[in-house]
Amino acid sequence: MRLVTAKAPLRLALIDGDTGFVGVVGKRFEGMGWQHRVIDGPVPAGELAAMRLNALVIDPETLGTGAWDFLEAACAALPELGVLVCTARSTVAQRVRGLRLGADDWIAKPCHAEELVARIEAVVRRRQRSASSTDAEPLRFGELEIRPDRFQAYVSGQSAELTRREFELLRLLADTPGLVLEREHVYERVWGYAMAHGDRSVDVFIRKVRQKVERLSPGWRYVHTHFGIGYRFQPESLDHDAGEEENGPVAPTEREPVGGIEVAVSDGAAVSTKSAGHPAPARQPAEHRARAGSRA
């Protein structure tokens, strides 16, 4: 989902219990200006997504018997993530299995830090190429045009002058129109860390986005508040929805667990507490579906 530019430092995680190896390559990563973290066990796909990584380097030996399941789950949940396996002992069958499960590359230990760096760069480069061809397409909702290639939103060609973080927030919400995203989920995806209890960053940035977008497009509401839960992106024309708007803001919703995903249904919106992967399609009234945006 996220575009990586040449200016952004590479973010990667190492799942490796070999402290000597981790120390050596870690210094090399730091020298490259990359941000990296070392993980000593399997991590849920949601947490991996929140780390906003470009690449993940895994030593299956660290993960033990669950290594293959983890590899398969991570590759399936995060198709945009570059995954490299770097391990000492392996058979041809294991290497083939790993690559077929979704790994982008397989490197045998011992390996030179420089080779690992070059292979990570190659994997990330390939990912960026494929991502830029699909994710850079503009999104249009009502009067609003979201341009991932420029990290900016426009109304009738006029820039909303969003900051990078404001843009990422809008983009995240707009990627799932009709779906209520919880504050914690939004924070994890945009800031890349877990949200501290009581942190109001998401509320403040939503306010800024609203002010900037609705200043240019006063006849539309794009971001809706679900009190106590989070926010939902849904373009709504104030002219058409005058009667609907008179009823006040969207009422707090009731939650019911559905297949591991908490779904709240009030005004046709669904709440997702998922932290990764593609959210379930939102239930929307026909009139909302008709107005929902489309990729240009």
Added chain:
Amino acid sequence: MLADSGRNIESATALLRELVAGYPERADLAPQIRDLEHHGDRIAHDIIARLSTRGGARTPGLEQLGILARTLDDIVDYAEETADIMGLYRIEAPMEQAEELAGMLEQAGHAVARALRNLDGGHELDEALIEIHRLENEGDRVSRAALADLFAGGIDPMVVIRWKDVFESLEQGIDACESVAHLLEGAQLRAGR
């Protein structure tokens, strides 16, 4: 002059609460709080200068007044420090616990000012002093819980560093209010009230 110091504390702590709750839009209040901090310095300096001319450094009652003047000044200093840290650390948005602590500091500031007015008028201080102790206890509880929340797993270390300092500064402001309460209680005892 003590009542003047109380009014200064009320203004500074009220502005700080507004700044914290409305951050970052209300970051523009920081210079006003800084001005009040300078005003507080002048009040404390004037009180101590007057005491010196009466030989305050060697007279027990007057010496306590000097300590009181400096402690009153501390409250505004911590309010100013909090506003300053939020700007220096480029904080993006408030935290609920900081808003709560700033609200408590404002209430404690009001109680301190009320106690000082009552002291000037020779009225009862107990109600205001009890309120300050209650707020200090509550502030301790909120501050500890806020720090514990910061050390939950997966939180950005920069967020932890920033907010730890802000919470501590706010708590020290409330603690300074309690120190004032202790000094006023001592004064009450000496006066035989």
